[in-house]
Structures are given as C-alpha cells and as structure tokens.
Amino acid sequence: MDRKPDHQPEQGNLPPEPIIEADVEEAMERIAALHPTDLARLFKALDRERWPELLGRLGVDRTSRLMEELPDYLREELAEHLGDDRLARIIEEMTSDDAADVLADLPEEMASEVIEALPRADRQEVEVVLGHAEDSAGRLMQVELVAVHERTTVDEAVEAIRRSPDDAGAIHAVYVVDGGHRLVGVVQLVQLLLARGEEPINALMDTGFHAATPDVDRERVAQIFCRYDLLELPVVERSGRLLGRILLDDVVDVLELEADEDIMHMVGVGHEEPELVYSDRKLRIATARLPWLLATMGGLVVSALLYWQFQLSFPHLLALVPFIPVISAMGGNVGTQSSTIVVRGFAIGRVDFRNLGRVIVRELLVGAMMGVACGVVTGIVATVWHHDAMLSVTVAVAMVTAISNAALVGVLVPYLFRWIGIDPAIAAGPLVTTLNDVLSAAIYYGVALLLIQR
Numbered sequence: 001m002d003r004k005p006d007h008q009p010e011q012g013n014l015p016p017e018p019i020i021e022a023d024v025e026e027a028m029e030r031i032a033a034l035h036p037t038d039l040a041r042l043f044k045a046l047d048r049e050r051w052p053e054l055l056g057r058l059g060v061d062r063t064s065r066l067m068e069e070l071p072d073y074l075r076e077e078l079a080e081h082l083g084d085d086r087l088a089r090i091i092e093e094m095t096s097d098d099a100a101d102v103l104a105d106l107p108e109e110m111a112s113e114v115i116e117a118l119p120r121a122d123r124q125e126v127e128v129v130l131g132h133a134e135d136s137a138g139r140l141m142q143v144e145l146v147a148v149h150e151r152t153t154v155d156e157a158v159e160a161i162r163r164s165p166d167d168a169g170a171i172h173a174v175y176v177v178d179g180g181h182r183l184v185g186v187v188q189l190v191q192l193l194l195a196r197g198e199e200p201i202n203a204l205m206d207t208g209f210h211a212a213t214p215d216v217d218r219e220r221v222a223q224i225f226c227r228y229d230l231l232e233l234p235v236v237e238r239s240g241r242l243l244g245r246i247l248l249d250d251v252v253d254v255l256e257l258e259a260d261e262d263i264m265h266m267v268g269v270g271h272e273e274p275e276l277v278y279s280d281r282k283l284r285i286a287t288a289r290l291p292w293l294l295a296t297m298g299g300l301v302v303s304a305l306l307y308w309q310f311q312l313s314f315p316h317l318l319a320l321v322p323f324i325p326v327i328s329a330m331g332g333n334v335g336t337q338s339s340t341i342v343v344r345g346f347a348i349g350r351v352d353f354r355n356l357g358r359v360i361v362r363e364l365l366v367g368a369m370m371g372v373a374c375g376v377v378t379g380i381v382a383t384v385w386h387h388d389a390m391l392s393v394t395v396a397v398a399m400v401t402a403i404s405n406a407a408l409v410g411v412l413v414p415y416l417f418r419w420i421g422i423d424p425a426i427a428a429g430p431l432v433t434t435l436n437d438v439l440s441a442a443i444y445y446g447v448a449l450l451l452i453q454r
Helices: 020-033 038-047 047-053 059-067 072-080 086-091 098-105 108-117 121-132 154-162 188-192 218-228 248-266 274-279 281-315 319-348 353-384 389-419 424-428 430-452
Strands: 148-149 175-176 183-190 232-236 242-247
Touching: 020 038, 020 047, 020 121, 038 059, 038 072, 047 072, 047 242, 059 121, 059 175, 059 248, 072 175, 072 248, 086 108, 086 121, 086 281, 086 353, 098 108, 108 121, 108 319, 148 154, 154 175, 154 188, 154 248, 175 242, 183 188, 183 232, 218 232, 218 319, 218 389, 242 248, 248 319, 248 424, 281 319, 281 430, 319 389, 319 430, 353 389, 353 424
Parallel strands: 148 175
Antiparallel strands: 175 183, 232 242
C-alpha cells in the first residue's frame, strides 16, 4: 500500500502503518548528526529511557560537545549513563575551561574519579582552572593557547600555530612572551598572514594589550570584552606571567547567566539555577519562590494596618480610601523602574559610587516631574468624582510626594546592597515594590492628617 505524504493527517479510524526498521535507523542517524546545541535541546525533551540508545550512536567527540551544551542540572544525569572510562575520554576531548565547567557540575566523588583517570597533562590543566573561584576570570580561562618567544620570526610563529593541538579551540592571536613567560605583546592572526616570513614577531606585536588577573570577577571580564570589542583576553598573574586566555563565546555565556540571575533576583527566586524554574521540579520551584512572597506579605500586612487607620481617622471622609491602592501602586511602580535602571547600570558599568550624587539628583527630578503629571491627573479625577477641592489637593500632593520618594528609594536601596556586598538585583524586585507600597500609604496618611485633619 502506498504511504501517505507526511503532511496529510490520518483520517478515520484506520490503524497506523507499521514502523519500518530502516526508518528508525535513518531517523537515529539524522538525530545523531544534529548540531550539538540542537542535540542538547532534544536530550532535554527526550524520555530518559531513550538516552542510552542515542548515546550508543554518538562518538566520544559528539558526546563531548553534547555535554558542553547541556544545562548544568542534566550533566550529572548524562554522566550516570556513561562509564568512568568513557566519561574520562569525553572530558579529555574538551578544552580545559569546558572540562572544568562540566566537572564542577558532577558529584564530587565522580568528578575526582574522572580527574584521576585523565592523562597527566590534561589533569594538570583542569586542576589549574578548577583551583580558581567559580565567578572569577581564572575559572573562565582555558590554558590552551599559542605563545612564542619575543625573538621568534613570523615563520616560526606560524609553525607554532600548526603544531598546536586539535583541541586548542579557535586561535585569533599569538601571545608573545619573554624568557620568564611574562606576556609582553599580542599579535593578531591576520597580521601574521600579511607579514613577511623573516620579520621578527616583536616588530608586529601590540604592547598596549588588555589583560586580566585570574581573581577578576567574571562580570568585570564581560565588561572589558564589551568595551573594547575583544575576541579573546589573556589572563596573567600579577607578575605578568601568562596563564591562559578567555574566549568571546565564554563571555557570551557569562552575560546570559548574569542576566538570568538578575531577572531571577528581581522576581524573588534568589540565586537558584535559572533552568530550575522551567523544569518539572515543582516542589523546588515553590520552595525557591516562597520566601520573598512571605516577606512581601509581611509588608502588605503593614499596608493593611494603615488602611484600617485611615478608616478610624477619617470616618466622615471615606472618599480618601479608594485612592490608597492607586498611590501605593504608583509608588511601587516608579521605585521598581528606578531600581531596575540602577541595577542594569551596575551590570554594564554605567553606574557606580563615583556618580551616586548625579544619579540621585537625576532620578529625583525625573520622579518629581512624573509625580506632578500623575498628581494633576489624579487630582482632576478626585474633583470630578467627589467635587471636593481639599480631597483633590490631598490626593495630588500625596501622589507627587510618594512618587518622588519612590524614585529616591529605588536608587538608594541598590546602592546600599552593592555597598554591603549583596547582589543589588535583589533590590529591584519584591523588596523595593513592597517597601514603596508601605511608604506611599504612610505618606498619603500623613498628608491627609496634615491637610484635612487640620
């Protein structure tokens, strides 16, 4: 019987046609040939029982690329389907930075066994990278690079590139060192291709290069890459001795990870792995999100007490009450805007303690202008609704004051968190919103006491 075209839906209650073994083989071969990124996406969606069948069709190199692309929480699961010997061969195929990244995600005992199974040279390289802090330039770097002595010629430098190992990764530049292996210059690959073979390398090298020490924070490394449009960055000791290099693709991962972490902080998930909130681990997700909600609820209880006090203080003027959530919400929204701008400014290097005064003045003025606009609109609404001039003035003044105050709080809280060494992104979420909700309600109550009670 002729098979129906793939795009036609099955009709009626006819039984499905039997799957031909050749079709399965062809499908598995096509899956195994996928780009590592697409293969990782498939593994995330695939039933874990199908993993061994597909892993059996992947060579060591393909499995190595797959493990690099998998999210952190799936690497351990994949490693459990591989024997220690095969896992060691897979790690051996990686560059030192990727190998360290994968090993850091495995259980400590499993990682130790894999490291011991590596060839001595690979083991030493991985241990060097793993010896640095997780968020540092040292953990991002790979030790595989091409370095030549400053008395080398162009031809000798090109030959050094040819002798570099296959797993060295992309080569964009050659590093020039002195007798103590201290970095003295950098030569871009295109310069070597255009230069004469007998020309000395020190005549081509750029001595105004940018470099980082291994203890520099990875976020700072990303800022250096963005500011100077770099493809790679050498990592050196404080003495200038060359240790390794950081490539652009790793910095892109850092930028994505930092952005994910900031967003997770803003929604009150804390430092949890961003992949967690999109997984099926419902209890872990709820546990991660609940603490900030409880803290927010505490702030809202304070707001509720203020609402009750309103009714006790102004039993003859209940028209004040409907504007409480309006003023509180506007204060919370403006505070979130200001704190988000400051947090993003910290991340991209546009905001720091040197320009604190200028940021405060700018946000206060912007907040005041927005407050006046919102206050006028709210005052007009109050006039049309209740025909009470004093009520309208009270609502308008409270709106201007609450929004201006919210802009100030939105600036100061992230700066305070930065100063005490806590990620300021935490301040851009429920914390600033709840704080401004309470302060805005208190401001409204105070303005009402000052203008109407008198």
